[in-house]
Amino acid sequence: MKTPKRLQPLLEDGLIDEVLYQLMSGKEATVYVVRSCGEIRCAKVYKEANQRSFKKASQYQEGRKVRNSRRARAMSKGSRFGRNEQEQTWQTAEVDALYRLNNAGVRVPEPYGCVDGVLLMELITNEEGEVAPRLGDVEMSAEIALEDHAVMMAYVTRMLCAGLVHGDLSEFNVLVDGDGPVVIDLPQAVDASANNHAERMLARDVNKITSYYALFAPELQGTQYAREIWDLYENGQLHPDSELTGLFEETEEEADVDTVLNEIKAAWEEEQARLLRMNDEVPVV
Ligand SMILES: Nc1ncnc2c1ncn2[C@@H]1O[C@H](COP(=O)(O)OP(=O)(O)O)[C@@H](O)[C@H]1O
Ligand SMILES: [Mg+2]
Numbered sequence: 001m002k003t004p005k006r007l008q009p010l011l012e013d014g015l016i017d018e019v020l021y022q023l024m025s026g027k028e029a030t031v032y033v034v035r036s037c038g039e040i041r042c043a044k045v046y047k048e049a050n051q052r053s054f055k056k057a058s059q060y061q062e063g064r065k066v067r068n069s070r071r072a073r074a075m076s077k078g079s080r081f082g083r084n085e086q087e088q089t090w091q092t093a094e095v096d097a098l099y100r101l102n103n104a105g106v107r108v109p110e111p112y113g114c115v116d117g118v119l120l121m122e123l124i125t126n127e128e129g130e131v132a133p134r135l136g137d138v139e140m141s142a143e144i145a146l147e148d149h150a151v152m153m154a155y156v157t158r159m160l161c162a163g164l165v166h167g168d169l170s171e172f173n174v175l176v177d178g179d180g181p182v183v184i185d186l187p188q189a190v191d192a193s194a195n196n197h198a199e200r201m202l203a204r205d206v207n208k209i210t211s212y213y214a215l216f217a218p219e220l221q222g223t224q225y226a227r228e229i230w231d232l233y234e235n236g237q238l239h240p241d242s243e244l245t246g247l248f249e250e251t252e253e254e255a256d257v258d259t260v261l262n263e264i265k266a267a268w269e270e271e272q273a274r275l276l277r278m279n280d281e282v283p284v285v
Contacts, residue, residue, distance in 0.1 A: 006045045007032065009116050016043065016120075023131060028187065033123060033131070041112065044119040046091050046187070060167055063194025064089065091117050094187040097164060104162035105240060106155045107182045127178045135181060135212065136171035145216035150244075151180050152209050153225050156202070158240045160233050164189045165198050169205035171212040192233070199230050224248035 003011055003019050010016045018035040023042065025031075032043045095114035098121065102108055110122040124132040140148070152174070159166060166173070166189055173185040192198045206226035214220040223246030231248065232238040 004030075004032070004045070006116070006118060007034070007043060010043070010118055010120075013115070015113075015115060019043075028185075034120075036112070036120060040123055041120055042109070042123040044094075044121065046117045046119075059197050060188040060190050060195075061089070062196065063191040064093065091119070091187065093189060094185075095119050097186040097189040100162050100164065101159060101183070101186075104158045106158050106162075107180070108186070109182065109184060124175045124177050124182050124184075126176075132175040132177040132182070134172050135174040135176055138176050140216050142217040145213040146220070148176075148181050149210065149213040149217065149220055152213075153206070153229070153244055153246075154241075155181070155183055156206055156209075156225075157229055157238060157242055157244070159183075159189075160192055160202065160229065161238055161240045163192050165192050165195075165202045166205050167201045170208045174209070202226055202230055220246075 001019055001021055004022075007016060007019055011019070016034045016036045017038075020033045020035060020040070023031040023033050028047055030045045030047070032045065034041055034043045036043075092114055095111050098108050098111035098119075102110060109124055112120040112122075114120070126132050156166070156169075166183065166186060168185060168188050169183070173183070175182045175184055190198055190201055192202075195201075203226040206229065210220050210223060210225060225244060225246050227248040228244055228246065229238065229242075232242060
């Protein structure tokens with residue numbers, strides 16, 4: 001096909017030999033299948049900030065580390081330089097996350113770098129060499145659903161151990177190949193320890209994925225993986241290979257009703273005594 005403008009520089013630099021076809025045009029990016037270094041790979045071209053629909057970007061960026069302080073100042077001021085820097089941070093966040101997760105034992109497409117707002121990565125394919133389907137387009141037996149759900153919970157655990165929460169995990173951001181699920185689409189991944197929304201985002205990620213597998217294995221409904229994982233994490237007990245049960249025991253002590261009633265009674269008695277004392281002080285005429 002005719003080379004799209006945004007891919008032209010990569011073609012000129014020899015990072016891409018040929019653009020084969022457009023795979024998808026999503027809300028944040030357009031994905032192309034390309035030939036690069038003698039392999040079929042994919043190139044994700046990020047949309048410019050003003051074309052993106054991703055809501056509440058600031059929530060996701062909270063706690064994201066910016067390496068030099070001049071950048072950090074420019075970003076917080078929102079200058080044009082700042083906007084460019086923010087844009088770059090957004091784009092490199094995904095490639096950074098891919099390298100990090102690849103090392104942490106999470107199946108993600110292998111990254112080959114990010115240049116000029118284009119991420120080059122492995123194309124995930126099925127056994128026939130066709131582009132792998134998204135989890136949301138796959139039907140499966142209860143047995144496979146339970147197996148793959150356990151794999152996904154292990155990936156979420158390893159991600160968190162590597163300091164990241166996906167932040168947009170769903171059946172549309174997981175591909176399925178012959179070996180199981182592969183996690184994609186990570187530009188919004190959040191820093192688990194520095195972001196105040198991390199717990200809520202982890203819960204949303206885990207619950208969405210669990211609900212999808214529960215369509216095929218209803219026993220997953222009602223499991224408490226998100227709370228279990230976060231609780232272990234907060235207590236410093238989460239490990240990449242932590243065994244999860246999906247059960248979570250309420251650790252917060254239930255409100256002790258008797259103590260509360262006794263306190264109310266004591267306060268009431270004290271008040272009565274005070275009133276009596278006051279009455280005593282009133283001269284009886
Ligand atoms: N590495 C990949 N291998 C195969 N297909 C991919 C790959 N990355 C993305 N896709 C396809 O492109 C679509 C859009 O990519 P995604 O990273 O989810 O971006 P968006 O932000 O547009 O949702 C995915 O739903 C998937 O179908
Ligand atoms: Mg997506």
